[in-house]
Amino acid sequence: MSVRELLYLETTGQADSLVPKISSAGWEVCVAHDTAKAREIIDSRNIHVGLARLDQSADSNREILDLWPFSGHMEWVAMLSSSCLESAKFARLITDYFYDYHTLPADVDRLLFSLGHAYGMATMTRTIRQDEEKFSDYEMVGASDVMQELFRAIRKIASVDAPVLITGESGVGKELAAMALHERSSRAGGPFVAVNCGALPANLIQSELFGHERGSFTGAHQRKIGHIETAAGGTIFLDEIGDLPIELQINLLRFLQEKTIERVGGTKKIPVDVRIVAATHVDLERAVEEGRFREDLYYRLHVLNLQVPPLRERKNDIELMARFFFDKFSKEKRKNLKGFSQKAFQAMMDHDWPGNVRELINRIRRAMIMSDKRLITPQDLGLHTTASRRRMVTLDEARGEAEKAAIQHCLARTRSNISRAARELGVSRVTLYRLMEKYHICA
Numbered sequence: 001m002s003v004r005e006l007l008y009l010e011t012t013g014q015a016d017s018l019v020p021k022i023s024s025a026g027w028e029v030c031v032a033h034d035t036a037k038a039r040e041i042i043d044s045r046n047i048h049v050g051l052a053r054l055d056q057s058a059d060s061n062r063e064i065l066d067l068w069p070f071s072g073h074m075e076w077v078a079m080l081s082s083s084c085l086e087s088a089k090f091a092r093l094i095t096d097y098f099y100d101y102h103t104l105p106a107d108v109d110r111l112l113f114s115l116g117h118a119y120g121m122a123t124m125t126r127t128i129r130q131d132e133e134k135f136s137d138y139e140m141v142g143a144s145d146v147m148q149e150l151f152r153a154i155r156k157i158a159s160v161d162a163p164v165l166i167t168g169e170s171g172v173g174k175e176l177a178a179m180a181l182h183e184r185s186s187r188a189g190g191p192f193v194a195v196n197c198g199a200l201p202a203n204l205i206q207s208e209l210f211g212h213e214r215g216s217f218t219g220a221h222q223r224k225i226g227h228i229e230t231a232a233g234g235t236i237f238l239d240e241i242g243d244l245p246i247e248l249q250i251n252l253l254r255f256l257q258e259k260t261i262e263r264v265g266g267t268k269k270i271p272v273d274v275r276i277v278a279a280t281h282v283d284l285e286r287a288v289e290e291g292r293f294r295e296d297l298y299y300r301l302h303v304l305n306l307q308v309p310p311l312r313e314r315k316n317d318i319e320l321m322a323r324f325f326f327d328k329f330s331k332e333k334r335k336n337l338k339g340f341s342q343k344a345f346q347a348m349m350d351h352d353w354p355g356n357v358r359e360l361i362n363r364i365r366r367a368m369i370m371s372d373k374r375l376i377t378p379q380d381l382g383l384h385t386t387a388s389r390r391r392m393v394t395l396d397e398a399r400g401e402a403e404k405a406a407i408q409h410c411l412a413r414t415r416s417n418i419s420r421a422a423r424e425l426g427v428s429r430v431t432l433y434r435l436m437e438k439y440h441i442c443a
Ligand SMILES: Nc1ncnc2c1ncn2[C@@H]1O[C@H](COP(=O)(O)OP(=O)(O)OP(=O)(O)O)[C@@H](O)[C@H]1O
Pocket: 137, 139, 140, 141, 142, 168, 169, 170, 171, 172, 173, 174, 175, 176, 177, 239, 281, 357, 358, 361, 415
């Protein structure tokens, strides 16, 4: 059996006779007299259990809270005087953060028993997390009919090699769908390269996609392999394809037709075997009508289409997804935060989700940090319950609400690109920052 390592946080500075007793029961005890040392021990060793001696001073509370974000994989046991337990502050600290507690003077046998259990619990939690982490980054959750339909379409489309266009509002899971498609295709062993066409500077985009030869333009000191070539044998995901400058659309079209690329400044045509998956949250058909997107490229890309439905059209999935993300981010939460209240689920059902799954994730993560109760409330999620929504509002409040919603919507759509959001909203960036502060909106 491997050695069980224990962190003993002892900030009271007293010489302690407990250490030899715990050591003789088979633990390797690492003693820390302050948080910095405790951090060092947590980072460098394989600690499952922390034992903290708390005293009346407020400092010991702070010490342990400072450590919390770094010790999510551990279980903590507290030792404190019985008088501490009378204070609500201490009671809360214990119930929120500790697996067990012992009053001083500690009964060593009982303490060892408790440390053993804490070790067992920490080990089990790690096993579960490792198992979840294997999937959760790419896992697409959804039991609703529309999502089941999407999963079926992904499986079908994965087996052919034609280009795919994924459409859907911002934050619905287009990139996740593209990854799922790649994972299920015969190219799964090859690379998956994601490129955001909207985020690349216009003058660099051609060389980013197709590469360049040395000396082909000022600053091109070395040959550069572009994203398309990097993705050879796999899939290239062209996100925000609607933002691809019109003059480059012809190059992409040529690649789709000939399956060869030419690096900027190069003279050879280089064959590249790559599958193109493109995504857009704008209406490409309209962009074609307005002359911003080439019709021939549109039809080339649109051979196969996956539509990822907005969250408001799959509300039956919300509870499932909320629980999924709660588990996924559980490392960041307090110990006694157990889940969502019924009202929270109801509020999530009532909400319209303009920012879709990304908004759901953001609200849940925020709520998990902000909540100070056992269950997350609608307020923690920043959502109103139906009852509070029916309350009479003044015109000023209504205006404020509308303004806040418009900003949130726009930030979700532009993925928190402040300059773009400010432009779309018709205000200056300074004004947008001011309004975000006013409405407590985080970018
Ligand atoms: N069905 C789902 N199950 C689990 N996680 C999901 C699901 N759909 C989306 N997500 C998660 O939501 C976030 C947003 O998804 P993604 O980036 O794929 O959306 P998108 O449609 O590409 O957004 P944008 O248009 O803003 O680029 C990601 O963290 C993704 O992992």
